[in-house]
Amino acid sequence: MEGAILLLEDEESVRRGVGFTLEKAGYRVYSCGSICEAQQVLRQHQPQMLICDLTLPDGRGLDFIKELRNAGSDIYILCLTAMDSETDYVMGYGAGADDYMAKPFSLSVLTLKVQAYFGRNRKAECGDIAFGKLHININAMRAWRENEEIFLTKTEWRLLMLFVQNPNQILSKSQILTCLFDAKGDFVEENTIAVIIRRLREKLEDDPAKPQYIKNVRGIGYVLRHQMLPGC
Secondary structure, three states, rough: OOOOOEEOOOOOHHHHHHHHHHOOOOOEEEEEHHHHHHHHHHOOOOOEEEEEEEEEEEEHHHHHHHHHHHOOHHHHHHHHEOOOHHHHHHHHHHOOOOOOEOOOOOOOHHHHHHHHHHHHHHHHOOOOEEOOOEEEEEOOOOOEEEEEEEOOOOOHHHHHHHHHHHOOOOOEHHHHHHHHHHOOOOOOHHHHHHHHHHHHHHHOOOOOOOOEEEEEEOEEEEEEOOOOEEOO
16 A cells, blocks of 8 residues: 545545545545544544545534644645635645645546655655755755755755755745744744745755745745655
8 A cells, every 4th residue: 555545525425536546546545524533543543644625514624734733743634625715725724734626626636646745755765856956865964956066054954854845835934933943942033034045045046036946935935846756
């Protein structure tokens, strides 16, 4: 089996279709129609991914996602929702979701998203990944742009790893601050992040003023936009 997925969807036909498709693709799927059932699955199993509807019979999907994140869960969360406005997406990401699909959706695209997530995990385990002109060896803590090695400060490396481990996920300035500095108890202002981002872009990008990789999401934060490729 490729990996374990918790599918939380109250509409039986959708649940059956998604479950059948993902199981056919080689994944172990635990299907639930309510938050109560999903909580039981989480206690009994360790799924790596949650595919979650936002409108459920015993509560709001967003509240359930917040509870998981507040409890320290790092499960990858992909939301299924009939709500597709920008505000809905922002609320979902703010609650802790990693990705979104608006209904009606393509089962083929959903399967590709699932495969991409589990594929990234396998690549990360080998410690060697590539995207665009960049090649990174996580275990050796070394990076190259084309054939030229990039020399990063400790903070720049930690920031790069944060993006690499969360590709295509919007990270707020407060999230970045927490991951980079809170463990040491340092007090750092938010504009410090912009400075570190700029310096990292200068080392990674062909044109830092028009970044291909680390992009700004106005009013929210930053995101690494790129497809990870196997390097091992």
